[in-house]
Amino acid sequence: MSAPRFWDPEGTKFGVPTYPWRLAPDGLATRAQLRAAGLRPGGQEIAAQILWRSRRARGGIRAAYLYRIDLAKPVRPMTPAKRAALAKANTARRTCPGCGRDAGYVIPTSLGICATCPPWLAA
CATH class of the missing domain: 2.20.20 (Anthopleurin-A)
Incomplete structure (x- = not known):
């Protein structure tokens, strides 16, 4: 073999x-x-x-x-500054650019807006 x-x-x-x-x-x-x-x-x-x-x-x-x-x-430990920056970035990913609310989930880049916003706000 x-x-x-x-x-x-x-x-x-x-x-x-x-x-x-x-x-x-x-x-x-x-x-x-x-x-x-x-x-x-x-x-x-x-x-x-x-x-x-x-x-x-x-x-x-x-x-x-x-x-x-x-x-x-x-692994290097997470510093308070890194933790704050990560929290800020995750908040930005959850905030809808159409209505400005926290959607409670990461908004898909394919949609660009949360599920409750009208479709014409995506443009």
Whole structure:
């Protein structure tokens, strides 16, 4: 039996160690996995990648980059200024430009106004 299509742990074929879906070694994690653990890559280079076939991707192949967990750093804490800026930005996304009210949800950019405003206000 031959090796899986994306099996290249030495990095000779793809330039970086490459593994197929769900076959990456322990000690490596994606950005999302690091974030779930309260970590960030912290400026380190990509240690490896996972490749898999996908009908959604333009070239038919998708990639997820892996980072070493032992070199990851803790996530920086949210400062009061960042928290206030984030709250202000989220409020702006919920405020309807047509009627000026807080819609209680993020207004879709495709509509441009809240659901209760008349359609002619969208223009």
